[in-house]
């Protein structure tokens with residue numbers, strides 16, 4: 256069935272590693288019971304530095320970390336200290352960014368179907384407002400006023416293909432201005448006081464091939480030159496947004512140096528020829544920045560033998576939504592049993608009243624018993640962020656493995672009181 260988790264038969268040898276040993280993990284669990292997420296701060300910071308180094312050819316290059324992928328202030332603070340900005344898409348993400356001390360052009364507000372409150376908050380923070388539609392210009396003016404610097408999101412109105420596969424069909428795309436509307440939008444914004452402009456266009460979508468990014472950056476750069484000529488402006492920056500993927504199954508991470516090199520070739524060819532040799536590029540990467548550096552840790556609660564052998568965990572997929580969303584495979588390590596033969600086959604399930612509540616199907620692991628611990632790799636983005644409360648199940652804690660090796664809780668697990676907090680009804684305590 257499409258989107259159901261797949262089994263582990265194809266991946267017998269993986270180089271995926273957990274950053275601490277079993278003894279250390281046991282100590283952490285004795286203080287912070289499973290289930291929890293744990294993020295490797297050192298690895299996140301090293302990855303940010305690698306990204307900046309890869310793009311050091313572009314003066315003014317900046318990563319605006321996509322808050323939606325891992326919305327925790329402790330993680331955002333690491334990005335801040337590494338000179339990144341943040342890409343926010345909602346009022347709560349703006350409040351989070353504000354709380355971490357991001358302001359002004361540290362914040363890219365890339366929203367759509369935006370409310371008055373959101374525009375007002377973004378404007379009060381002096382964030383770069385990235386408009387999604389022509390009709391939003393008057394709306395923004397009426398609720399918050401038009402800033403001097405405005406970014407516009409482009410829908411290039413084409414189909415992005417790679418090796419004969421359709422990757423992105425902008426003809427069905429809800430985001431952004433078409434090219435004509437973009438040009439008219441700039442003209443209108445100018446009459447309302449805007450003087451500086453940026454262009455945003457996302458073409459990435461879980462891709463890792465360097466040529467893909469080079470080819471599509473070339474397309475965006477050509478559009479950017481065309482638009483600036485027709486609208487009579489000089490762009491301040493181009494934001495290529497997110498979309499660099501991570502390998503959940505294979506061991507072939509995106510080669511960020513090669514991606515940057517291919518984007519540079521397109522930049523030199525198109526923007527260089529148009530005389531735009533010092534135009535800063537921005538990215539809004541999410542999954543590439545934290546995905547591989549976060550882990551979900553859960554313990555076996557029950558082993559059930561019926562039509563198959565089921566490992567029932569102390570967590571359900573409500574706290575790990577991604578198995579049904581971004582990847583149908585997560586590499587799983589049986590903690591402390593790394594050297595044992597994975598000669599047992601399990602369906603790994605949660606407790607939801609829903610047969611699709613499976614972390615993995617027919618997954619090969621060493622023999623497991625209640626109390627054993629499983630580590631899910633590549634869980635650092637769009638995992639906690641997508642968690643929910645179906646069946647009244649609660650969200651887990653988040654921990655940070657700090658750069659100095661210490662571990663701290665950066666979000667406690669939800670309690671039943673949290674779950675009932677929004678009900679206007681007298682709920683009995685447990």
Ligand SMILES: Cc1ncc(COP(=O)(O)O)c(C=O)c1O
Pocket residue numbers: 321324342365457460461496497498499539540541542543
């Ligand atoms: C506007 C925008 N920017 C950035 C991102 C981050 O994308 P990714 O995590 O794939 O890099 C997204 C993803 O939904 C997005 O919609």
